[in-house]
Amino acid sequence: MPLICFASPKGGVGKTTLCANIATLLQRHGHRVLAIDFDPQNALRLHLGVPLDYEPGFVSGLAQGTDWRETMVETAGGVLLLPYGAADMRAALGVTQALDQSPALLAAPLQEMLADPTLVVLADLPPGPSTALHILAGMAQTVLVVLLADAASAALLPRLAAGEYFGRGTVAALRNARVQVVLNQVEAEDPLSAAVLGCADQALGIRLIGAVARDRRVPRALAERQPLAALAGEEAETSPALEDMRVLAAALLASLPAPRPQGAAEAGQRFQVVS
Ligand SMILES: Nc1ncnc2c1ncn2[C@@H]1O[C@H](COP(=O)(O)OP(=O)(O)O)[C@@H](O)[C@H]1O
Ligand SMILES: [Mg+2]
Incomplete structure (x- = not known):
């Protein structure tokens, strides 16, 4: 099943926020969703209700050959998660080095996950170029590049509009064709924000x-360790960011196969419910 990567040349733009929320929304549409955290910040788990002191992880276990099923957790909302894992700087650099030397450490388990016809796999990447993105790019159906509606992001638009996110050449062209852009934290009332959105619309077509509104409910949801998409009642109905995320999820759903009926977890998969 498909792999959707959340990437960006920039940090702090909302990759992790969008990954957690789109995972939740796709899951609510009946898909079985597996979200993987490739950022040593190990923050995706916090958006999905996994406690701060939960340390096991998929990426940090790769170099040791830990089976990915052992580190998969079922989060409170039902999204399956492979956390990065707790890792200090030396450990994170060690993981990058191990993947540089042996890309199959990551490519092999990813191939297994993508061979599961019931799974949609979402990958939350660290900012900028990374070994993980380099390995995943060839397997991805979509690479969602997240930017802000600000001047620094606007400066990156020409390269994206030229279709050169992954560079030039025949292989890069294949990958560039899978790039789509989301502008996050858009403030329709702010002239600069609106101007950047207009430029992006014209340059990218x-x-x-998608575009997602800036909304105070987003950081508040993180403080409560749940995705915005888990909001209910009036809060959910009046959240412009949630509305935009639903529109984005619908656009992504259009390119996914219909959800398959979900049976019990396959034998050998050990789930752990984290509340
Ligand atoms: N639409 C939004 N409105 C308001 N705040 C947002 C929005 N999207 C993200 N944020 C906030 O921006 C910060 C960075 O988001 P994050 O998802 O961690 O970015 P990244 O993964 O790209 O580093 C977080 O504090 C998050 O709550
Ligand atoms: Mg992040």
């Missing part, structure tokens, strides 16, 4: 797959 259909590559601009």
Whole structure:
């Protein structure tokens, strides 16, 4: 099943926030969703209700050959998660080095996950170029590049509009064709924000797959360790960011196969419910 990567040349733009929320929304549409955290910040788990002191992880276990099923957790909302794992700087650099030397450490388990016809796999990447993105790019159905509606992001638009996110050449062209852009933290009332959105629309055309409003409920949801998409009642109905995320999820759903009926977890998969 498909792999959707959340990437960006920049940090702090909302990759992790969008990954957690789109995972939750796709899951609510009936898909079985596996979200993988490739950022040593190990923060994706916090958006999905996994406690701060939960340390096991998929990426940090790769170099030791830990089976990915052992580190998969079922989060409170039902999204399956492979956390990065607790790792200090030396350990994170060790993981990068191990993947540089042996890309199959990551490529092999990913191939297994993608061979599961019931799974949609979402990957939350660290900012900028990374070994993980380099390995995943060839397997991805979509690479969602997240930017902000600000001047620094606007400066990156020409390269994206030229279709050169992964560089030039025949292989990069294949990968560039899978790039779509989301502008996050858009403030319709702010002239600069609106101008950047307008520029992105003109420069990117259909590559601009969505825009998400700046909304105080987003950081508040993180403080409560749940995705915005878990909001209910009036809060959910009045959240412009949640509305935009639903529109983005619908655009992504259109390119996914229909959800398959979900049976019990396959034998050998050990789930751990984290509340
Ligand atoms: N639409 C939004 N409105 C308001 N705050 C947001 C929005 N999207 C993300 N944020 C906040 O921006 C910060 C960075 O988001 P994060 O998802 O961690 O970015 P990244 O993964 O790209 O580093 C977080 O504090 C998050 O709560
Ligand atoms: Mg992040």
